[in-house]
Amino acid sequence: MINSVNFCGVEKPIKTYEKKDLKQENKMEATIEQEAYIVDIGSTPEKKTTYDNPSLVKPDIKRIEQLKKEADEALRPLRQMVEELLKQQGMSFKDANLKANEGEMVEIDSETRAEAQRLISEEGEYGIENTANRLFEFAIAVSGNDKTKLNELKSAIEQGYKVAEKAFGGELPEICKKTIERTMEKLDQWAASEEE
Numbered sequence: 124m125i126n127s128v129n130f131c132g133v134e135k136p137i138k139t140y141e142k143k144d145l146k147q148e149n150k151m152e153a154t155i156e157q158e159a160y161i162v163d164i165g166s167t168p169e170k171k172t173t174y175d176n177p178s179l180v181k182p183d184i185k186r187i188e189q190l191k192k193e194a195d196e197a198l199r200p201l202r203q204m205v206e207e208l209l210k211q212q213g214m215s216f217k218d219a220n221l222k223a224n225e226g227e228m229v230e231i232d233s234e235t236r237a238e239a240q241r242l243i244s245e246e247g248e249y250g251i252e253n254t255a256n257r258l259f260e261f262a263i264a265v266s267g268n269d270k271t272k273l274n275e276l277k278s279a280i281e282q283g284y285k286v287a288e289k290a291f292g293g294e295l296p297e298i299c300k301k302t303i304e305r306t307m308e309k310l311d312q313w314a315a316s317e318e319e
Contacts, residue, residue, distance in 0.1 A: 183265075190257065197248050209229065263313065287299070
């Protein structure tokens, strides 16, 4: 005997009746027949309450975190070099900023100068190509590898460059300009490529 039916994913009990007389029995048969129509329908799968937008591309959060970590690790030696240089002169970053604001320069010894030049050389960690690669990889991760975001990415990089110029009191060194140009080239190449 069937005690319940499943109608579109909802369990529905079937009413049962005792046979009291012929009229009651006929009513019971009619009720069972009506309920029987429901039994054979079956159930449908549950519908999602939220819908995915297949055209919405999400940033690659894992890659962004990895790139941030790599950038911090790459910056650590430079930061340590500057801290050591300032420490040797009895200064902190704050002191050095005050001096710079007053037009004074921090003295840089020849060893530190040579290391800084190595870091910004062609093969150096802060050279044009390596820095442009980091900027490019970050832009791709932020866009979720969505080529339709090319103009947004370029605009954001240009705005960042302008903010950096302002923070450093005007024009940035030539290496910075070339790095931005190389980053833009990489973005254009990516946008023109066939691969996703």
